[in-house]
Amino acid sequence: MAEEKIKPKKKKKRKLKTWKINWTTDKIMSTSALFISVISLIALLYQSFLAREENKLIQKQQSASVLPYLNQWQSNYNGEFKLIIGNKGVGPAFINKVEIVLDSTKTFSNTDDLFNEIFKTAEGLDTIPHTTSTLISGFVLPANDDIKIIEMKDADNILKFQKELNKRNISFKITYADVYGTEWLLSNSKDENSSANIPVLISKTE
Numbered sequence: 001m002a003e004e005k006i007k008p009k010k011k012k013k014r015k016l017k018t019w020k021i022n023w024t025t026d027k028i029m030s031t032s033a034l035f036i037s038v039i040s041l042i043a044l045l046y047q048s049f050l051a052r053e054e055n056k057l058i059q060k061q062q063s064a065s066v067l068p069y070l071n072q073w074q075s076n077y078n079g080e081f082k083l084i085i086g087n088k089g090v091g092p093a094f095i096n097k098v099e100i101v102l103d104s105t106k107t108f109s110n111t112d113d114l115f116n117e118i119f120k121t122a123e124g125l126d127t128i129p130h131t132t133s134t135l136i137s138g139f140v141l142p143a144n145d146d147i148k149i150i151e152m153k154d155a156d157n158i159l160k161f162q163k164e165l166n167k168r169n170i171s172f173k174i175t176y177a178d179v180y181g182t183e184w185l186l187s188n189s190k191d192e193n194s195s196a197n198i199p200v201l202i203s204k205t206e
Contacts, residue, residue, distance in 0.1 A: 066091030066179050068143065070186045070199055072172075081158040085135060085174070085186075086146030095139040096183065097175040103168055110136035111149040114170070122164045128157045135174070175202070 069089035075082040087093045100108045108114045112134045119125045130152040173187040183203040
């Protein structure tokens with residue numbers, strides 16, 4: 001028998017489809033408009049970000065320009081004794097809360113009640129002449145101003161009073177705020193994370 005020759009199959013050529021864009025005037029205009037819209041959106045978002053950062057910076061500057069700074073100290077000069085709380089800042093201090101603890105047992109919300117208790121319970125102090133000014137919640141202490149919470153004269157009277165203060169355990173916490181509501185704490189309590197007479201930031205407005 002004659003051998004049959006097997007003809008190899010011809011490989012079919014695959015036609016690659018190509019996509020052609022007919023750049024008509026309408027398509028060019030619509031594509032350009034889309035591109036411009038995307039660029040405008042990016043620019044708008046960036047401007048919004050810059051505006052937020054600028055507002056934060058302005059708020060910080062404004063807060064710094066009205067920052068109160070309370071401090072507490074004693075004055076004993078020329079036969080006159082004073083206990084003073086002053087505002088050494090550049091803005092008013094709005095007193096939100098006053099908490100004073102005497103001998104770890106009695107709590108007062110203002111300075112008058114504290115001194116009334118001390119003069120009433122300490123031997124020999126009830127006859128000492130003195131004047132007081134009340135520090136209480138709601139009080140506003142302007143910048144570069146102070147309040148003399150107690151004053152007295154005469155060296156003997158002052159010595160008696162100071163000895164009594166040294167015997168008593170008095171701790172205080174004064175919460176105050178600036179005009180924007182940012183709160184600070186002035187305290188001499190040992191459980192605070194600061195030294196006495198150094199205000200601590202306890203809440204901040206955004």
